[in-house]
Amino acid sequence: MKKHHNNPDSCTACTVCIAHCPVTAATNQFRGPKMVGPALERMRLSQEDVEPSLEYCSNCKNCDMSCPSGVPISTLNMLARAKLFKTRKHSKRDYILSHGEQAAKLAAMMPFGAALANMGMDMSRGILKMIGISDKAPLPPYARASFIKQFKALRQQSYPDKVVFYPGCFINYNDPKVGMDFVAVMQANQYEVIVESDLVCCGSPLVVNGFLDEAEANAKINIQILKKWTDQGIPVITCCTSCGLMLKQEYQELFHIEGVEEYAKHLYDAGEFLLELYDKGRLNTNFGTLNEQYMYHAPCHLRAQGMGLPGLELLELIPGLEVKDVDAGCCGISGNYGFKDDKYDIAMKIGAPLFAKLKESGLSTTISECGTCRLQIAHGAQVKTLHPMTVVRKAYEKYGK
Amino acid sequence: MVAAAVAAKNGKRVTLLTLGAGTLTIGGGIIDVLGYGDEGVPLATPRAGLLEVGPEHPYKKIGPVAIEESLRFFKEICAAEGYPYLGSLDEMQWVPTAAGTFKPTCLIPKTMDTTQLNSATNVVVLGFEELKDFYPHLITKNFKNIPGFQDKNYEMVMIDPGLADGRDVTALDVARWLDTPEGLQDCIKQMSTRLKPDSVVIIPPVLGTRPDYVIADSLAQALSCTFVETAAVPPSITGFRLRTMLLSYVKKLGVRIVEQAAVARSIVENGKCTAVVTDGIDRERTYYAKAFILANGGFYGGGLVAEPGHAQEPIFKLPVAAPEDHELWANPNLFSNKPQPFAKIGVAVDETMRPLDENGKVVLTNVFVAGRNLQGYDFCFEKSGNGVALASGYQAAMSMDREIK
Numbered sequence: 096m097k098k099h100h101n102n103p104d105s106c107t108a109c110t111v112c113i114a115h116c117p118v119t120a121a122t123n124q125f126r127g128p129k130m131v132g133p134a135l136e137r138m139r140l141s142q143e144d145v146e147p148s149l150e151y152c153s154n155c156k157n158c159d160m161s162c163p164s165g166v167p168i169s170t171l172n173m174l175a176r177a178k179l180f181k182t183r184k185h186s187k188r189d190y191i192l193s194h195g196e197q198a199a200k201l202a203a204m205m206p207f208g209a210a211l212a213n214m215g216m217d218m219s220r221g222i223l224k225m226i227g228i229s230d231k232a233p234l235p236p237y238a239r240a241s242f243i244k245q246f247k248a249l250r251q252q253s254y255p256d257k258v259v260f261y262p263g264c265f266i267n268y269n270d271p272k273v274g275m276d277f278v279a280v281m282q283a284n285q286y287e288v289i290v291e292s293d294l295v296c297c298g299s300p301l302v303v304n305g306f307l308d309e310a311e312a313n314a315k316i317n318i319q320i321l322k323k324w325t326d327q328g329i330p331v332i333t334c335c336t337s338c339g340l341m342l343k344q345e346y347q348e349l350f351h352i353e354g355v356e357e358y359a360k361h362l363y364d365a366g367e368f369l370l371e372l373y374d375k376g377r378l379n380t381n382f383g384t385l386n387e388q389y390m391y392h393a394p395c396h397l398r399a400q401g402m403g404l405p406g407l408e409l410l411e412l413i414p415g416l417e418v419k420d421v422d423a424g425c426c427g428i429s430g431n432y433g434f435k436d437d438k439y440d441i442a443m444k445i446g447a448p449l450f451a452k453l454k455e456s457g458l459s460t461t462i463s464e465c466g467t468c469r470l471q472i473a474h475g476a477q478v479k480t481l482h483p484m485t486v487v488r489k490a491y492e493k494y495g496k
Numbered sequence: 497m498v499a500a501a502v503a504a505k506n507g508k509r510v511t512l513l514t515l516g517a518g519t520l521t522i523g524g525g526i527i528d529v530l531g532y533g534d535e536g537v538p539l540a541t542p543r544a545g546l547l548e549v550g551p552e553h554p555y556k557k558i559g560p561v562a563i564e565e566s567l568r569f570f571k572e573i574c575a576a577e578g579y580p581y582l583g584s585l586d587e588m589q590w591v592p593t594a595a596g597t598f599k600p601t602c603l604i605p606k607t608m609d610t611t612q613l614n615s616a617t618n619v620v621v622l623g624f625e626e627l628k629d630f631y632p633h634l635i636t637k638n639f640k641n642i643p644g645f646q647d648k649n650y651e652m653v654m655i656d657p658g659l660a661d662g663r664d665v666t667a668l669d670v671a672r673w674l675d676t677p678e679g680l681q682d683c684i685k686q687m688s689t690r691l692k693p694d695s696v697v698i699i700p701p702v703l704g705t706r707p708d709y710v711i712a713d714s715l716a717q718a719l720s721c722t723f724v725e726t727a728a729v730p731p732s733i734t735g736f737r738l739r740t741m742l743l744s745y746v747k748k749l750g751v752r753i754v755e756q757a758a759v760a761r762s763i764v765e766n767g768k769c770t771a772v773v774t775d776g777i778d779r780e781r782t783y784y785a786k787a788f789i790l791a792n793g794g795f796y797g798g799g800l801v802a803e804p805g806h807a808q809e810p811i812f813k814l815p816v817a818a819p820e821d822h823e824l825w826a827n828p829n830l831f832s833n834k835p836q837p838f839a840k841i842g843v844a845v846d847e848t849m850r851p852l853d854e855n856g857k858v859v860l861t862n863v864f865v866a867g868r869n870l871q872g873y874d875f876c877f878e879k880s881g882n883g884v885a886l887a888s889g890y891q892a893a894m895s896m897d898r899e900i901k
Contacts, residue, residue: 107796114521114668114731123662123669130663148663160755163516163797343778360779401756401776403511408752422747 101171101348103140105164106133112168115161117425118151121444125151128158131175132168139175149175151441153429154303156340156399170348177307188227189304192431196296199268202237203244209237209268229439233474235269235466242271246278246290254287258368259324259331261317263338264296265466273466276488277334277365283491284372284379289329291320297341300431302349314346318358325361334365334484336397336464337430344400364397366406366464366483373412383493384415385486390458391418392449392472394465395425406464406483413490418462423449428471443475450475462486497742498566498886499789499866501573502893504749511783512746513757513774518739519797524601524727525701525734526608527570527886529563529585530555531600531879536833542602542883543585552840552872554884557847558891563883566890567603577741579707582606592698594630594728596638600879605725605734607703607712612722616696618649620721622687623700625656626665629729630700653690653697655683670702671733674711684718693720701725701733707741757781759792762812768862772811787862787900789892790843791885794868800842807841812863814843814851817871835874842871848895849888862900864892 112128113119119127126148138144149172158168191198202212213236216223224230242262258281266274278288294317298310321331321342333339343359346352363371372378393404410418426446427433433442453461453476460479461472469480497512497520504510530545532538539545546563549555555563564585574581583589583603590598591608613619619639621632632652639645657673659665673679691697703725704711715723725734747753760775763782771784790812792799801810807818818841819825825838844852849864866888868875875881 109519109522110666110731111517111519111521113666114736115517120672123659123665126663161517161521163519163793165515165758347777359777362778398755400778401754401758401774402781403752403754403757 101167101174103133103136103166103171106162106166106168107164108134109163111161111163112158115157117155117157117427117445118153118441121427121441122151124148128152128168128172132158132171133166136171136175139178145179146175149179151438152176153427153432153438153442155395155425155429157395157425160395160399167348170345173302173305173349174307176305177302180305180307185304185306186227188435191223191226192228192434193300193304193306193309195268195300195431196264199237199241199264203241203268209239212237224436227436228434229436232434232439233470234434235265235470237268238271240271242267242274243290243292245271245275246288247292249275249278251278251287252282254285256285257287257289257329259289259291259321259329261294261297261321261331261333261338261342262290263333263335264300265335270466270482273334273482273484276482276484277332279488280365280369280484280491283381283488284369284377289324294320297338299337299341299345302341302345303430303432307349311350311352314350314352317342318346318352318355322354322358325358328361330361330363330368332363332365332368334464334482335466336364336394336400337467339364340396340400364400364402364405364464366409367402369487370405370409373409378412379491380412381494382413382487382490383496385413385490385493386415388417388458389419389481389486390421390453390456390461390478392421392423392426392453392461392463392468394463394468395429397464406462410462410483410486413486416486416490419456421449421452421456421461423452425449426468426471426475428467430467433467433471442471446471446475453478497739497746498570498889499791499864499893500746500751501742501749502569502890503789503896504746504751506893506897508897510746510749510751511785512751512753513759513772513783514753514755515758515792515798519793520735520739520742522730522732523735523738523882525605525732525736525738526589526591526601526727527567527581527583527603527882528600528875528879529567529602529883529887531588532877534835534878536877538600539588541586541588545878546585550872552844554845554870554873554888555880556872557845557849558887559847562891562894563887566887569890570603570886573745574741577707577745579605579709579737579741582609592635592639592724592726594635594700594726596635598642599727602883605737606709607701607723607725608727608734610724612696613698613724614644616648618651618695620651620653620691620695620697622653622655622691622697624665624670624702625654626660627657627667627670627700628664630667630726635698635726653687655686655690657683666731667700667702667728667733668705668731668736670700671705674702675704675706680711680714684715687715687719687721691719691721695721697721697723699723699725701728703733705733705736705740707737707744759811762788764812764860767860769812769860787864787896789864789866789889789896790869791866791889791892792869794842795838797868799867799869802838802841809843809851809869812851812860814859814865815853816841816843817854835877839874839876840872843869844871848899849892850895850899862896864896866892
């Protein structure tokens with residue numbers, strides 16, 4: 096595969112992507128990935144061609160995954176969206192949804208900022224609704240202390256083997272426990288975790304709303320910081336599958352940044368990294384027995400990475416633990432797509448088969464790598480959710496007890 | 497997918513490396529075994545055709561016993577998944593198409609059974625408002641030119657699925673409408689005023705997206721009619737159901753599926769493959785196994801690559817015989833009664849589906865080849881695509897079981 100060629104002419108119009116697009120299945124207002132992506136891209140190459148239904152693409156990447164000809168259809172859509180906003184103004188809603196990092200930073204700077212912001216968010220749902228953010232959508236609250244803050248307060252054991260952790264906005268500001276669990280898991284494997292506090296948002300929420308220039312600026316900052324480590328052969332690990340996809344794949348598809356191919360070789364999903372340690376006989380397998388049952392949901396942005404489902408395979412190593420892949424497709428949220436008032440119902444319709452299967456399972460908790468998938472699943476299926484790293488940490492802590 | 501199912505059924509630990517969703521969704525969802533002979537003449541039965549195929553043809557290597565077993569295996573999968581298929585090697589199924597023609601095939605879902613249609617005097621051709629690529633008047637007009645169908649009475653009926661506000665409507669949209677309880681009720685209501693009981697109704701492939709007969713049976717019971725789905729243009733709903741069914745089956749057997757796995761090369765030691773390597777956008781990943789089954793398609797799927805005068809199988813670098821003069825690759829008369837030479841280009845194999853070199857010697861002892869990677873058949877011309885895929889996938893996995901201990 097190597098670097099994707101964003102060439103619409105590789106598309107043979109076979110329609111496989113239409114059959115596998117969750118948005119197409121949920122609404123007939125979207126003209127579908129084939130038409131909006133490669134077919135119209137041919138037009139866009141020669142003249143401005145505004146396709147109103149372009150806004151329906153959620154960038155979930157199921158079209159790319161289904162394409163037999165390797166066309167990065169969703170990326171063509173994102174590039175078209177960026178082109179559109181070169182001459183148009185963004186809505187307030189899209190600005191807010193794309194710049195969650197700025198708001199989170201502001202809240203984190205003030206004393207009790209997160210708590211106040213959460214209170215404010217509860218009260219301002221009406222205002223958010225007015226600008227087009229659904230008042231039903233599962234917007235995540237801020238954590239009391241960010242991951243970076245908690246990490247700085249943590250005293251790690253030093254080891255010669257090191258990894259760099261890229262937390263991403265969701266883990267940093269909304270769900271720092273996942274990051275702390277990851278650090279504990281790495282420590283149990285005699286790795287020291289490095290966190291760079293100058294890293295910025297990966298850019299995924301910017302790209303989906305057409306803020307491509309800002310996303311590229313972020314990409315340059317992140318690559319510059321991370322490259323210092325990857326050049327030394329030190330791996331960079333993510334626990335968020337959308338950040339992971341962005342940092343290694345979409346940076347290559349969307350931008351032309353020097354050295355990105357070499358740097359991408361050292362990027363890992365946490366589950367993938369640990370599974371590789373297992374293959375090398377280097378994984379700490381001192382897991383305690385967890386007599387627990389969970390469902391597992393594979394995020395689309397993990398499936399798109401061509402590595403299977405490493406988190407699920409990793410969990411299979413834990414004695415007593417039973418985890419079943421729900422295998423019911425996209426949850427619908429796709430980053431901030433399902434937060435939008437006019438997309439909320441579509442997102443819920445996309446996720447409906449998944450929610451139904453999770454409810455049917457009778458199990459109270461679903462495991463998934465992606466933070467926004469977990470929000471949507473908790474909202475749609477009324478179940479608790481966990482990241483695989485939380486469960487792995489628990490298994491280590493249970494060992495010998 | 498069939499090879500994975502057979503291997504997993506035989507107790508093997510199977511990983512399926514996939515790139516794209518495959519072509520089942522754009523195929524007809526039926527199992528064409530053999531429809532036409534070498535001169536383009538329709539065969540009486542698929543079995544009759546099997547006796548006549550040339551020495552290069554995959555069916556010749558596989559042999560009639562394994563072909564029959566593979567069909568039985570497939571029908572067992574369908575039955576286990578609650579979506580049984582009809583047909584056998586001893587009967588040619590002629591299924592109607594959306595162009596108002598008939599095409600020969602072997603195994604079909606029961607929604608394509610034409611028994612009632614063949615004997616009916618009155619036939620309804622039912623279309624849906626806004627649905628593209630299914631025009632009842634075209635079907636009716638063409639049916640009237642087909643022997644056995646000239647003297648029937650045709651009536652055309654249109655149903656409105658309420659999809660006018662939005663994109664161009666495909667059969668998939670209508671099938672999804674019928675998947676919903678409201679859509680099904682609305683459709684029954686509309687049909688009940690226009691269809692007389694005991695009618696035989698030609699319908700596009702819209703009877704639900706799931707691999708079961710729930711929608712078909714609901715309509716048949718509510719209206720006391722027989723519905724016959726046609727073969728139609730992609731996206732193919734019957735193909736979509738077939739893919740969903742096979743995926744469901746292999747997953748139940750514990751087959752691990754890796755999506756977006758672009759296998760770029762293999763690692764070979766002493767005539768044996770030890771691993772294949774995927775070339776992701778980030779880095780390479782290596783998959784070790786005792787044996788490998790290659791089933792990644794022909795020129796279209798990337799399983800074969802061509803340049804003028806030369807063709808190759810890119811992963812194992814298997815030899816692929818092709819005329820040096822590329823002018824000889826194509827038959828310029830597209831609609832003639834001769835197959836296309838390029839369509840027959842592929843990997844030569846022995847009876848166990850192991851790849852052969854120019855001298856007929858096995859190249860890799862633990863690699864087996866199935867489907868369109870194989871040489872010696874023009875599936876489009878002779879109507880044998882899913883048949884060869886099924887039989888060779890079955891044979892490859894069964895041979896692997898015997899050869900690799």
